[in-house]
Amino acid sequence: MKLLGIGSRIDHPEHGKGVITNVSSRHYWVTFIEGGLETIDLDTEFEVIEAAEDEVDTVSYFDVERSLVSILQKWGDTHEKVALADKWKGGNLILEPGDDLANKEMPIDTFFHKIVMVRDRLRVMEQKINSSKNLDDQEKVDLQQYITRIYGSLTSFNVLFKNKSDQFVGERSK
Secondary structure, three states: OOOOOOOOEEEEOOOEEEEEEEEOOOEEEEEEOOOEEEEEEOOOOOEEEEOOOOOOOOOOHHHHHHHHHHHHHHHOOOOOOOOEOHHHOOOEEEEOOOOOOOOEEEEHHHHHHHHHHHHHHHHHHHHHHHHOOOOOHHHHHHHHHHHHHHHHHOHHHHHHEOOHHHOOOOOOOO
C-alpha cells in the first residue's frame, strides 16, 4: 500500500469527494465536500482521483496555527485573558476633583483593561531588552531594574486582579 500525501484528492464510497489534509500513523484526515472533516483508516477502500506525493512529512494546519499562536503570545503585543476580581465586576471608577468640577466616571472593566495593557507592554519591553543585540549586559540589568521599579509603582492596582499570579510584583525586600 502506497501512502498518499497531504493534498491528495479522493472519492470515498460513503463520504464522497475530499482532500487529505493530514496524515497520522493510522489515519488520513480528509476534508470532504459534503461532510466536512472525517478521519478514515489508512487501509480504507476509496478511489484516488489525484495523488500528491512527498507531502506526508509536511506540517499540518493545526501545527502551524499552534506555533503561530505561541510565537504571537511570546513576542507579540497581545495579552492573555486576565480576570477582574469578582467584587469589581459591573462597578464604576469615579474620579472626584477637589473643586466644583464634574466627576469623571468610567466602568472599572475599561480601567482594568488599560492597566492590563500597560502590564503587557512592559512585558514586551522586557523581552525586547533581553533579546537586544545593541545593549551590553550591564545596560540590560539597569533597564530591568527600572522596569522592576515601574512594576512596584503599579502594585496599588493589584486589588483589581482576581488571580494573584496576574498581579504586579516590584522589588522584594531581603
